[in-house]
Amino acid sequence: MPAFPYYGSASIEALNRQASALLDLFSSRGFGREEPAVLQPAEIFLNRYGEEIRRRTFTLTDPSGRDLALRPDLTIPICREAVLANRSFPARICYNGLVFRHQPGEPHRPTQFFQAGVELLGQDDRAAGDAEILTLAVEALRVCGVKDFSLRIGDLALFGALVDALALPPQWRSRLKRHFWRPGYVESLLYWLSHGDGTLKLPGTRAEIETLLDAQAEAPLAGRTREDIIARTLGRAAEAASLRLENRVAGAVTQLLDISGPAEEALGKVRALLKTVAIDLNSELAAMEARLAVLRGLGVDPAQIQFTAHFGRNMEYYTGFVFELWARDKEGPVQVAGGGRYDSMMEMLGAKKPVSAVGCAIRTERVLAARTAPQVMGGV
């Protein structure tokens, strides 16, 4: 697709037909269509989410000086509306519309494209929620006439549970989880943890810390409280004293992150590896098995399902199960759908209590291209 696509009447018709089929499917499963404004207050994308999203968001200033953004996805505005409108849960919402993405360094990629998708908010039975969305994603491709596709799956919760099982201070656990989605970063943190000497020159007692802070009484607290600074300093001192991760354990975690392959086989490797370090992630692994069972039930060829342990999607908001569906267009493999669980989003957008959330978006133009491309056998 060109950077600035032009839709001729034939492609509009084909896209519309495909969109109707998708929306009919979603509606038959109880998802009601909604449509947020194309132009959004920039704040919801920039303040709640980080620079990574900002980097890919077109922003502009209106004549009164207000910062606006062209929606880079529909998930965030839909979730925000659900919070503002105080929706009752579970809520099932579907959409089909244009999104806009700045593609820094990749001028050949389109700056706008259509996405059709579903959001399932406040479904407390997470396994059921994951299964419902995964099923819909597979059915959506089939409704569009794409028969040959493969899946990539992963689970950020699996890594989170693994980190929680390690004998590490909380600060380090949260650091590892936070950086899970960055290639290579977790590995380097683990290396540092198992090889560093752990010494940190920080005062250890509250009185010492208070004295240090009093000496900086002229300096601004800059958005933090005195108590916050004291608590973190105390935490760092305690952490420095205890910071050590067995080589063996760090090595196992690194190996685990490398596991990737046909799902059944890869999960077997994960189990075997965890056994060697006596870490029990049975409930997370069972959740993954359950998703595989859902796919088997849908008749998806197990050989076409790839589990990748470090797969976290390169968006910042996913918190659990993640998946991508891949097909082929005339140039090769292309990601046609993606989704997963983002349980922290509703709170980030102002919900008073946690609201579970799982969803999926379909790149409809790519689906169309995949459907009309000559199909070859074999996976991606």
Place this chain on the structure above:
Amino acid sequence: MAALTLAIPSKGRLKEQCNDWFAGAGVVMEQTAGARGYRASFAGFDDVEVMLLSAGEIASSLFAGDIHLGVTGEDLLREETPELEGHLHLIKGLGFGFADVVVAVSRAWIDVATMADLDDVCAAYAQTHRRRLRVATKYAQLTRSFFAQQRISDYRIVPSAGATEGAPAAGTAEVIVDITTTGATLRDNGLKVLDDGVILKSQAQLAASLTAEWSAEARAACAKLLGKLDPAGPLYAALAAHLSA
């Protein structure tokens, strides 16, 4: 119209140091009469037109290809285009106008010494306040690429037009990215530079635009000028390697 255009800073200490540097290399600037002080020439270099512009304009004019050569701060050049390749060629650091672009936080943040600490605080801040920690700066591009390289994403940039160092005390931002020479201004405002928070060690640079029109005459004039400025160095050869044929 002269074959080659070169811009130098139109005011302040940078202008004086720049004139001294050219004079030291035997290139003497002559103010053009009637041009209100914004046009000049070098004695003996009839093919070179010298323009006096603000340091910021020089960076953007080089990027736009409106001038061939310019002297300005490396900080401004890199902010204009983080990826220099294909846009700009740094010909020579001139040994003046030294300044560091740094990440600075309040000295009251005694628990924050490194970018890794800042990352923790950013994440905790986003969680408790439900909004991102704000970084005030006029170097949005440099900040974005440095923070990305340091794997920090839980922040947002607030553009600052001036007096950035006052932002944490004024409550308009929690952290700043700013330029510093001695660190005195930061200290006066109760701020400190993070141990690994130096984004760029900047100095005045003689830079060439790779997107300008490089006619044969412009190339010849440039080769002659660079040969005079640094007879021992292969300055023009290094630049020519980046110019398209």
